Amino acid sequence: xxxFILRRVAALALTLCVTAAVIFIVLEILxxxxxxxxxxxxxxxxxxxxxxxxxxxxxxAVERFLTWxxxxxxxDLGLSYTYRVPISSLIAxxxxxxxxxxxxxVMLSASIGIPLGTLAAAKANTRTDSLVMGxxxxxLAVPNFWFGILLVLLFAVTLGWFPAGGFPxxxxxxxxxxxTLILPAVALALPQSAxxxxxxxxxxxxxxxxxxxRTARAKGLSWPATLRKHVLRNALVPVVTILGLQFSVLVAxxxxxxxxxxxxxxxxxxxxxIAQHDIIVVKDLVVLFAALVVFMNFIVDVAxxxxxxxxxxx
Amino acid sequence: xxxxxxxxxxxxxxxxxxxxxxxxxGGIIVALIVTAALVSLVWTPHPPTKLNIPSRLQGPSATFWxxxxxxxxxxxxxxxxxxxxxxxxxxxxxxxxxxFGVLLGTASAARSGSWLDEAIxxxxxxxxxxxxxxxxxxxxxxxxPGVVNAIIAIGIYNIPxxxxxxxxxxxxxxxxxxxxxxxxxxxxxxxxxxxxxIPNIAGLIIVQATIQFATAxxxxxxxxxxxxGTQPPNPSWGRMLFEAQTTMQRQPLLAxxxxxxxxxxxxxxxxxxxxxxxxxxxxVNRSRS
Numbered sequence: 001x002x003x004f005i006l007r008r009v010a011a012l013a014l015t016l017c018v019t020a021a022v023i024f025i026v027l028e029i030l031x032x033x034x035x036x037x038x039x040x041x042x043x044x045x046x047x048x049x050x051x052x053x054x055x056x057x058x059x060x061a062v063e064r065f066l067t068w069x070x071x072x073x074x075x076d077l078g079l080s081y082t083y084r085v086p087i088s089s090l091i092a093x094x095x096x097x098x099x100x101x102x103x104x105x106v107m108l109s110a111s112i113g114i115p116l117g118t119l120a121a122a123k124a125n126t127r128t129d130s131l132v133m134g135x136x137x138x139x140l141a142v143p144n145f146w147f148g149i150l151l152v153l154l155f156a157v158t159l160g161w162f163p164a165g166g167f168p169x170x171x172x173x174x175x176x177x178x179x180t181l182i183l184p185a186v187a188l189a190l191p192q193s194a195x196x197x198x199x200x201x202x203x204x205x206x207x208x209x210x211x212x213x214r215t216a217r218a219k220g221l222s223w224p225a226t227l228r229k230h231v232l233r234n235a236l237v238p239v240v241t242i243l244g245l246q247f248s249v250l251v252a253x254x255x256x257x258x259x260x261x262x263x264x265x266x267x268x269x270x271x272x273x274i275a276q277h278d279i280i281v282v283k284d285l286v287v288l289f290a291a292l293v294v295f296m297n298f299i300v301d302v303a304x305x306x307x308x309x310x311x312x313x314x
Numbered sequence: 315x316x317x318x319x320x321x322x323x324x325x326x327x328x329x330x331x332x333x334x335x336x337x338x339x340g341g342i343i344v345a346l347i348v349t350a351a352l353v354s355l356v357w358t359p360h361p362p363t364k365l366n367i368p369s370r371l372q373g374p375s376a377t378f379w380x381x382x383x384x385x386x387x388x389x390x391x392x393x394x395x396x397x398x399x400x401x402x403x404x405x406x407x408x409x410x411x412x413x414f415g416v417l418l419g420t421a422s423a424a425r426s427g428s429w430l431d432e433a434i435x436x437x438x439x440x441x442x443x444x445x446x447x448x449x450x451x452x453x454x455x456x457x458x459p460g461v462v463n464a465i466i467a468i469g470i471y472n473i474p475x476x477x478x479x480x481x482x483x484x485x486x487x488x489x490x491x492x493x494x495x496x497x498x499x500x501x502x503x504x505x506x507x508x509x510x511x512i513p514n515i516a517g518l519i520i521v522q523a524t525i526q527f528a529t530a531x532x533x534x535x536x537x538x539x540x541x542x543g544t545q546p547p548n549p550s551w552g553r554m555l556f557e558a559q560t561t562m563q564r565q566p567l568l569a570x571x572x573x574x575x576x577x578x579x580x581x582x583x584x585x586x587x588x589x590x591x592x593x594x595x596x597x598v599n600r601s602r603s
């Protein structure tokens with residue numbers, strides 16, 4: 001088990017390095033001088049030269065890369081051009097909104113998608129199955145940001161049950177914070193739960209064909225108990241894996257959803273940094289988002305290895 | 315307990331594609347959207363970008379079928395032109411993904427187990443970690459927002475999806491007896507790929523292209539909503555939703571119609587993809603999986 005985890009950690013470190021290198025190279029190759037982009041309309045040759053010197057953009061690419069990686073490892077991400085505060089503290093502050101939002105969305109999508117998918121599989125080829133699959137087909141087609149707008153229209157504008165946007169900060173109380181995050185989390189969770197319902201249905205149907213199900217039924221175990229104790233336990237392994245892998249979709253979704261609800265999270269910071277040409281923040285945020293995705297895949301890999309010992313050998 | 319995924323009789327699928335409701339419904343929806351997009355090239359009920367302030371924020375009427383926005387522009391005309399825009403982005407982005415993905419996937423399968431295969435697949439794994447929106451954000455951060463950059467970002471996101479699918483399909487073809495025979499007859503890997511592999515996996519690729527098309531429409535709408543895709547004054551469904559948010563309290567329908575159009579378009583593509591899969595890939599009855 002230890003060697004399996006060590007191998008996965010080595011692969012994680014390698015992937016993170018490659019991720020950082022690719023992001024750096026892509027931003028180097030892309031047309032546009034970061035210094036000129038940051039200055040926008042004020043981009044006189046003198047101003048651009050001053051910015052290049054201030055942010056070390058005039059140094060060789062390899063040196064800049066190593067400095068950047070060193071900064072990433074030590075948590076020193078430099079100063080934001082727009083906000084004039086350390087980028088690490090900016091990210092830490094905004095993560096307090098995005099991470100709870102993502103966690104709520106994952107919990108919601110799992111608590112909607114897994115039961116619905118199990119129900120559809122247990123009632124395979126009946127009207128219930130068709131209804132669940134029809135709803136999930138619709139769920140896949142609804143853009144999460146539009147669903148967010150509809151939720152605002154109904155629950156904030158018309159009924160006034162939830163705030164239409166903004167975030168009071170955790171200082172205003174946990175309940176107030178959670179209340180603000182409910183609508184965005186529901187909007188984010190919808191397409192995820194549709195995907196999860198379909199995957200759960202296939203996984204449960206596959207598990208139902210296994211010999212151990214027939215054995216369990218033959219020894220007199222009731223149908224609900226067979227489903228709970230044997231089928232679901234086996235079917236959930238691939239489902240949990242996919243739930244982890246969907247994290248990347250969720251992260252991308254947060255960029256849009258935080259804008260719909262004006263939430264001061266990482267996604268909105270990314271969007272604002274683009275609008276304000278704060279390339280250094282954009283670069284750090286992209287690497288952070290990618291690292292989150294890679295790290296989540298690592299967790300899934302390790303969890304999968306713990307659940308299914310056969311996979312430790314691969 | 316009823317049986318799960320059952321092996322279906324292949325000939326019945328081949329003989330009767332019209333028995334698949336998802337194929338028919340999806341086909342009709344996609345045909346309607348393509349027609350609207352094509353008609354918008356020569357005719358729209360009103361000029362889609364013309365400002366008409368006296369008629370702003372009107373509800374649906376005989377003159378303005380779906381009402382007008384905060385600049386008095388006709389919503390129906392904007393949706394028609396938006397369809398053109400979404401289709402163009404979808405076609406180009408999915409083509410980029412399909413062409414490069416199939417190229418890499420077939421090369422990977424032809425050299426299965428080699429360093430080339432390993433390099434292509436690991437790169438695909440890596441690119442997979444970047445959702446379309448994230449790649450687009452990175453590209454637009456430096457190169458500036460715009461529809462071309464959005465297309466490139468969505469296209470890049472599609473490449474590993476097609477590469478993985480092509481590789482797995484092609485590996486199955488490579489293991490067939492007739493391919494062994496072709497190899498024994500001295501055919502090169504390129505000749506076998508062109509003559510045997512690609513024709514055999516074409517159905518698979520077409521089905522995936524339809525599904526990715528739906529994803530591309532969603533991604534373009536999301537990017538345009540953020541202001542990173544289609545730029546004003548060109549109408550786009552995502553942009554219309556963004557603009558509707560400011561006037562939502564006075565005219566909620568402005569936030570409804572573009573969203574419904576996206577849902578119908580995406581649903582149409584997904585249903586068409588499901589239907590095509592049943593017809594083109596009859597080995598497994600996946601009509602409701």
